[in-house]
Amino acid sequence: MSAIQVKSHAKINLALNITGKLAKLHKIESIVSFINLHDLIFIKQIKEPNHRIYFYGNFSQKISKNNTVEKLFKILDEKKLLKDKKFQIKIKKNIPQKAGLGGGSMNAASILKILLKKKFIKPRKKKKKNLKFKWFLIKFWDR
16 A cells, blocks of 8 residues: 655644643633645555554654554554554654644644545544544543
8 A cells, every 4th residue: 555645734823712721731722724834744554563653854853653653553443443453654743842833733634534534444433523622632631
């Protein structure tokens, strides 16, 4: 299988309203706009025992092993949604870290979207709601 290439666009918050508080997070309402700055993600299914996740590019330094993409695959593996499939993920980081542009969360969301679209993940109808972006962000940052 050849690699699937995906652009993961940065976003800016045009408005942000805190509406409440969860255990570790705030509930927010936000108006966002996507901008023409993006990371490039290459996704390829591999026949190896573990996922292989690589970051490179201008803003790839100091990305920890506890990053959003690693967390995404940990959740998917725990819930057995990938049916033991493993992936190589290469991400060219063009979005600066910790700049408020949503680089990491947008990377994870873009990967999740492609895995669903290409039917690598086939959730039952009942579970499909749990894979929506809102759920992912809450579950993801609550770890």
